[in-house]
Amino acid sequence: MKRAVMDRFIDGIEWIAAVFVGLVALDIFVSVLLRNTLNYAIPDSFDIGRMLLGILIFWGIAATSYRGTHITVDLIWANVGPRYQRMIDVFATLVLLFVVTVQTYTLFDKVRGTFYDHVETFDLHMPVWPFFAVAWIGDVSAVLLIAIRTYRLIFHPEEMHDPEIKATE
DSSP, X not given: OHHHHHHHHHHHHHHHHHHHHHHHHHHHHHHHHHHHHSOXXXXXXXXXXXXXXXXXXXXXXXXXXXXXXXXXXXXTXXXXXXXXXHHXXXXXXXXXXXXXXXXXXXXXXXXXXXXXXXXXXXSSOOBSHHHXXXXXXXXHHHHHHHHXXXXXXXXXXXXXXXXXXXXXX
């Protein structure tokens, strides 16, 4: 039961990342379509697109960090036995957990700064901090998923890899 709840949580974060991919694509498509057909620019389209892309990046970090599907260099990993492969995976995940935790801490400072400084978009004067806050929540999700990955790598490695991912087995 506990495993099913955790997997639903992980899948939910991956779905949120997928929604942001769709939002960024929709924003770009509509902006280009309106600009090229009606010679009309959506107010703050550039700023909103830029902030949505930032949100997408942080939620993408969350989605790829758990699965281990981000860019890796497996030169050493591929040439050692399963025991050492697991040790390398645990070490790399702990380093990733540390780096993303520090990143999350510093991003929160940015969210707080944009809130207290009342930073707004140029055309519509929309506050910027909610976009930054959603990106920060994605980063917090990344920390949670990397912590779950670390736990599973150490205590339940059999639960880690999807059957489709052959390179990590």
